[in-house]
Amino acid sequence: MSIWETNVYAKGRQLNRYPYDTVVSDVFRWSSGRDRSQLRVLEVGSGSGNNLWFLAREGFQCAGIDISETAVECAKKYLAGDNLEADIQVGDIVDLPWERGSFDLVIDRIAITHNTQSEIERMHDEVVRVLRPGGEFVSVMLAWDHPAHRTGVELSHHAFNHFSDPVFSEAGLTFFADREDIYHLFEKSFDRFECKKIVNLSEEDQVMNAMWHVHAWLQ
Ligand SMILES: C[S@@+](CC[C@H](N)C(=O)[O-])C[C@H]1O[C@@H](n2cnc3c(N)ncnc32)[C@H](O)[C@@H]1O
Numbered sequence: 470m471s472i473w474e475t476n477v478y479a480k481g482r483q484l485n486r487y488p489y490d491t492v493v494s495d496v497f498r499w500s501s502g503r504d505r506s507q508l509r510v511l512e513v514g515s516g517s518g519n520n521l522w523f524l525a526r527e528g529f530q531c532a533g534i535d536i537s538e539t540a541v542e543c544a545k546k547y548l549a550g551d552n553l554e555a556d557i558q559v560g561d562i563v564d565l566p567w568e569r570g571s572f573d574l575v576i577d578r579i580a581i582t583h584n585t586q587s588e589i590e591r592m593h594d595e596v597v598r599v600l601r602p603g604g605e606f607v608s609v610m611l612a613w614d615h616p617a618h619r620t621g622v623e624l625s626h627h628a629f630n631h632f633s634d635p636v637f638s639e640a641g642l643t644f645f646a647d648r649e650d651i652y653h654l655f656e657k658s659f660d661r662f663e664c665k666k667i668v669n670l671s672e673e674d675q676v677m678n679a680m681w682h683v684h685a686w687l688q
């Protein structure tokens with residue numbers, strides 16, 4: 470059973486209701502001027518359905534997958550409570566239960582980064598498989614500059630676990646990507662990508678958190 474099930478969702482934690490700002494701005498920018506009812510969006514690692522709720526409310530055809538049964542149950546209930554529809558399934562991102570070319574956009578907000586590099590490579594192959602030609606992928610991954618990895622134990626290349634940081638110890642395995650990792654992962658699977666690193670500093674210029682925002686395209 471996944472640590473997300475036992476440590477997080479089964480304990481009633483991280484049951485977020487509202488979408489993240491990056492998801493809202495990415496989706497509005499991507500869909501501007503297009504007929505939303507014809508656009509299919511998949512969120513991988515969709516958690517309690519907060520981003521899916523936003524997507525369904527805004528009129529997209531949407532789908533989600535998460536490894537935690539409790540998270541998927543909560544997401545289904547949350548959307549149904551507002552008469553919203555989405556195809557939400559329990560499963561692993563390494564093996565997506567949708568046909569080739571099913572989606573126009575795939576969203577990953579800090580889900581794929583909770584896996585090892587070799588798993589991430591397989592997940593990217595799956596994302597490419599389920600995207601239509603011309604499809605897009607938006608992924609937020611934790612960056613090497615994030616101080617939390619210094620509180621954990623490195624199990625494989627840049628993948629850490631056993632954190633003393635309480636937030637990270639709850640979520641378990643986390644991959645912190647440096648620039649080389651990002652180029653290695655995205656050049657391999659996508660025709661084009663753009664990335665930016667977002668770093669939040671304290672008043673004293675200490676790094677509080679750091680993440681990559683990657684936008685990738687298929688031809
Ligand atoms: C930090 S939470 C983010 C949830 C949601 N994307 C959000 O933005 O609120 C990471 C999510 O990814 C899911 N996850 C991590 N690895 C997964 C995998 N291999 N397959 C499916 N879900 C996974 C976890 O269960 C968790 O719900």
